């Protein structure tokens with residue numbers, strides 16, 4: 001079904017569509033700003049023709065987000081349009097999201113990934129996955145969460161000076177038990193405690209840990225993955241003040257059979273990694289031990305952003 005919108009003397013027609021974007025955990029320990037993993041918590045945006053831009057949210061906890069051009073999804077769409085030198089057809093966006101804000105599960109990346117995908121569809125840009133990740137990284141500043149939200153799976157990326165190299169790898173055999181506290185932690189604040197410089201040999205060791213982690217996860221040697229995922233020197237040691245229970249949760253999760261525990265993105269969520277066979281037990285026990293956390297047992301998703309063309313129920317033409 002199509003709805004024709006008359007605007008500034010010309011008409012724009014497009015069929016309603018929806019964009020579904022997964023959440024993500026970033027870093028996985030030493031993969032700071034480079035490694036991401038898509039998780040099955042989703043944001044879905046219905047996009048319908050409208051005579052002006054609008055964005056509205058279903059759930060109460062998102063009502064404070066701006067409905068105007070300062071909204072991150074709209075800002076992203078407008079930037080992609082500016083960069084393409086095109087005017088984007090206006091649309092009404094209806095957002096439902098289970099990705100909590102500022103918890104280290106990539107909510108801003110999911111919003112940006114969706115914005116890029118919407119702009120791509122509305123202006124028929126046909127951006128490749130790499131071009132979408134690059135556009136999103138320019139806004140987010142680093143590619144780890146956005147690459148996972150866009151491409152799915154375990155993503156390994158480098159973004160510098162407007163140049164992006166990114167690989168998405170399908171993974172299986174393990175789950176992530178996310179421990180989400182009540183409090184939010186803004187990424188900016190959590191990044192503020194990381195030093196500007198690092199000694200060369202320290203960087204070498206953390207880089208080596210990240211390399212071994214990726215290889216181990218791919219060949220499903222989770223014991224080796226665990227050995228290196230907890231040897232980060234890029235960010236976790238500096239962020240510990242935000243996570244008073246981190247060391248204790250690490251120890252207890254290890255006793256329960258988890259192979260690694262990391263800060264999820266910039267936090268405050270904690271990500272506990274366990275082989276599929278152990279993950280239900282780890283999740284149940286952590287739920288019982290830590291009632292102050294919301295505990296979610298999640299199997300990584302190898303699919304990233306999906307765009308569905310379909311008539312929306314909201315359309316009344």
Ligand SMILES: Nc1ncnc2c1ncn2[C@@H]1O[C@H](COP(=O)(O)OP(=O)(O)OP(=O)(O)O)[C@@H](O)[C@H]1O
Nearest residue numbers: 072101102103104105106107108111186187265266
């Ligand atoms: N669906 C959305 N619509 C508009 N803005 C959003 C949306 N989701 C997130 N944001 C913006 O992103 C901010 C959260 O970004 P922030 O980087 O602090 O946390 P995060 O992305 O959830 O965590 P992390 O980057 O550690 O994984 C929100 O306060 C809001 O401004």
Ligand SMILES: N[C@@H](CCO)C(=O)O
Nearest residue numbers: 026032033187265266
């Ligand atoms: N790599 C980022 C992820 C959150 O945006 C960080 O740890 O700050």
